[in-house]
Amino acid sequence: MATEIVQAPKCADHPGGTAPIPASAAVLLDGLLAQFPLVRAVAQYETAAERVTQLAPLAETGKMDDLDADSLAAAGDIMAAAHDVLKAAGRLDLIGEA
Numbered sequence: 001m002a003t004e005i006v007q008a009p010k011c012a013d014h015p016g017g018t019a020p021i022p023a024s025a026a027v028l029l030d031g032l033l034a035q036f037p038l039v040r041a042v043a044q045y046e047t048a049a050e051r052v053t054q055l056a057p058l059a060e061t062g063k064m065d066d067l068d069a070d071s072l073a074a075a076g077d078i079m080a081a082a083h084d085v086l087k088a089a090g091r092l093d094l095i096g097e098a
Contacts, residue, residue, distance in 0.1 A: 037085060042094050045082035048075040 021029070055072045058064045064072070086092050 041082040041085040045095050048078040051075040
């Protein structure tokens with residue numbers, strides 16, 4: 001018995017180029033996509049906070065070079081921007097603030 005080889009389609013057979021999803025899945029996807037800015041803000045905040053934790057002891061000794069000082073300032077700016085995103089969404093609880 002021989003196997004019949006069938007050529008795969010080169011593109012979708014409808015506008016948009018992708019397979020359609022059911023309406024119920026589209027509603028769920030919209031809900032997930034709305035959460036991405038919050039996930040990004042939490043990740044940025046936590047990463048920057050870790051960098052601040054690493055650099056703070058160096059700053060206290062007074063032996064911080066310009067590059068580390070710039071890195072500390074940038075981490076503070078990132079934390080502030082992420083905080084603003086989370087505050088606007090009413091989700092400061094995601095970074096441990098009330």
